[in-house]
Amino acid sequence: MARLLTFIVVVLLLGIGFAWLADRPGDLLVTFGGMQYKVTLMVAASAIVAVVAAVMLTWWAIKSLVASPYALRRHFRARKRDRGYQSLSTGLIAAGAGDGPTALRMVKQAEKLLNVDQEPLIKLLDAQAAMLEGRADDARAKFEAMLDDPETKLLGLRGLYLEAQRLGARDASRHYAEEAAQLAPNVEWATSAALGQKTTHGDWDGALALLEKQKAGKQIDKDQVKRERAALLTAKAIHLFDADPVSARPIALEANKLAPDLIPAAIIAAKVLFQQNELRKGSKILEYVWKKQPHPDVAETFVHARLGDSAIDRLKRARHLAALYPHHPESNLAIANAALAAGELREAREAAEAVLRSAPRESAYLLLADIEEAQTGDQGRVRQWLSRAVKAPRDPAWTADGYVSDQWAPASPVTGKLNAFEWKVPVEQLGPVIDYQREFDEAMAETPAASAPPREDVKPLIPPRIEGSGNAAPKVSRDDADVVDAEIVQLQPTPRPDEDTASKTQPVEKTAKMPPSPDKPQKDAELVIPVPDDPGVRPEYQEERPNKKFRLF
Template sequence: MIRVLIFLAVILLLAFGASWLADHPGTVAITFGGQEYVFSTLFGLVALLAAAAVLLVVWTVLRFVLRVPSLMSIASATRRRQRGYAALSRGMVAVGSGDADNARRHASEASRLLRGDPMALLLKAQSAQLSGDREQAEQVFTAMLEHPETRTLALRGLYMEAVRRKDPSAALAHAEAAQKIATLPWSATAVLQARAAQGDWAAALRLVDRNVGGRITDRLTGNRLRAVLLAALAIDVADRNPEEALDAAKDALKLAPTLVPAAVVAGRLLARKGEVRKATKIIETAYSAIQHPDLANVYLQVRPGDSAADRLSRAEALARCAPHAVESRLVMAQAALDAREIAMARAVMAPLIDPEAGRPTRRTCLTMADIEEAENGETGALLEWLQRASRGARDPAWIADGVVSNTWAPVSPVTGRIDAFVWETPQDQLFLEQEHRPVSLASRSTPALAAEKVTEEPRLEQAERAVESAGVEA
């Protein structure tokens, strides 16, 4: 619509000008070569416009002729760029499909045609990674640091390469450098996991607060991470600074009331201070959600001077928090056995050894062996339970990324992930196990990627030796 209005306005102006010239006739005189030429004003104006048009055409042709070399250069560069981007596209497809040979070939072509282009450098780095050439990949990522638009991408690539070659200090340096440029989820997580693996709980807690404030981590996840780190801090300082450990454990339980390690530390330290009621309440809350043997042990030992009968009463009170749990029956049976209530121990264990209940666990078999030994001494039934224990089903344990551990740890020894350990029953085909000792919480080294093989419980080893000796005697 605007263009139509402009066109009409131009037409009106031209019509007005022609009308004005018609109403004001005049002449134009030109003397050239001694000869005088006289024209009307309208003719002179038309001649002037024609001359300007001719000069414009001549200048355009001359300018085009003069620009032919540069135009040819631009056309060549354009074709070169188009070929480079085509090679770049084909290379990206090859990388995505896992075709290392084509990826490397297209990356070389794109680098030749698009010298210094950040995307060509990225393709070259990815093709090197796909081919297993880690050294070249690092060199390309280092070159990408020179380009501001690819600096964070290069730092992430260098971080991944440092992780692959098991260089935690270099990986941490790259992650921290990326954090200084921009708030990125991967770098924030990497730095947080590194601080946790080093046992620097204060720094890790500050990073969690920063990530929550920067909306990298949602508040619910941040609270869980804080609880885990506070529990790790409590375990780390429990022996040398009980008050700090108790405060940290309480803070952790405010965020995660059923977090077993925090409940164990808090219950033990409160019991040591004589605050039995608070300790039992904390243990009961956690035990209602997760029936862990450490919780039961702290609960039964909350008052050191209690008799075996008192501990049996406590075991019954704890069992009421989770009456159908296997752990509750095991705890009650052991407490009854300590109180010499053999019949009660057998009655409590009866549902666990019922054939319809499936294969009994190792702890169940060992508890039945204890009951047989306490009631009848060394008999065939005792040896039978010891033999069944050697091939019994697995009891629940702490599991993280395929690693089975006897003790809880805040960080996975495989991936460095925080809050990776869960209390559950391992699968029978899961043989990779690792024992985490309390000293690992205070260590200042990154998590080992190779797991140690955990030894079986001493009691189970004794059971196996007893079965072997019994077989020799027979």
């Protein structure tokens, strides 16, 4: 565009100049060789312009003629380079699509058309083609050859890292990742793998130093760096807490300052403060994180903050913590656990039942089994709560990259990414839809009053043992030693053929045929013996057992 404007301006100036000369007539007199030549100014100006143009045209022709061999060679070289890059592009596409033979053929073409030493992509394509054809040793050798060139060293480390991961050589893969992280701290895959290696071996100082190098690269978010540093400091403080709590104090407080909403950081900071009798300061830290996200470990630490407290005092602390986030399932569970330990079984049952009404979960059913054991001792009801716990949704847990852990960790054991664990319900395969609210209502209808003691005057119903056959009246005997499941004995007539067929579609319970009685009209009758969910046992056969907590696994 600039050249076009320059040309237009030059032509415009020439036109203006010739117009100016045309408006001012005159003659030009030239004496040369004893002869005088007289021409007009217009003719003289035109001749000068023509001579200059002829000289320029002659110079361009001579220059083009002299440079033509070089230009011809450059043309063919550019054409060859374009064909080589076209082969390289086709080969990379074929390698990405998994077409090994095409990729290998394109490698050979690219090697003929391009300089291998000046084009690193040929080495990469050659290694990928070897991997697609299953030549792992050749691919590894080609990646190792890339380590000698500073331009391709990082690429070679990446290839060796992926190959080691494919073969399951974790130590080798993390070695290559650590070397790549030293070479380029801003590369995420290398830094994550190296940090995972250092956190696995408890090298917290080395991990923090590597994180500082990554921060110096200015390639990641500053808030993310703060949270990752807080995660490493939290893990270091947890590691030092049992052996040296005094040294763990500044580390834990710094971690909590960098990420106040990080639950493990708040817990370890509160623990070091509680151990040094700073109850109020530690409680404030836990109350803050509880308002952000209630967590059972926070409740456990808060309730047992002070050694020597009675069970009633711990219950009061649980009520205070639950008041900060009322109606949350974790708040109700904290009250239920503390009330059970304090012997307040009515309050414990009410809190656990509130959890089932809002968000049914496995721990609530297990807690109700503990409460049932302590309150009534009815082993049938206890087993019923345990059976419901098996079908209940799982409780939240620390989850990272599909890995579920009971304890928090600073990095993912799968990818090595820092601060990857999240407190959430683990992802499970979807099963049949269960109406937990209906099951809970049915269980509440069958549950005796919370304050009612176990009834010893009610004996479990024993099904009759029918003896005899034919038309004789049955002899029904009850053996106290045989305790089996039954609740109701009911006679139901068999539907007649002229009755509504809709009744035939109703579910039929387990029945036992009764022989006809000689004193009454013979009618088809059935003895219906429904089987309850839990049989229970006789109170006199129950042994006194200590208060214990039930766990599924």
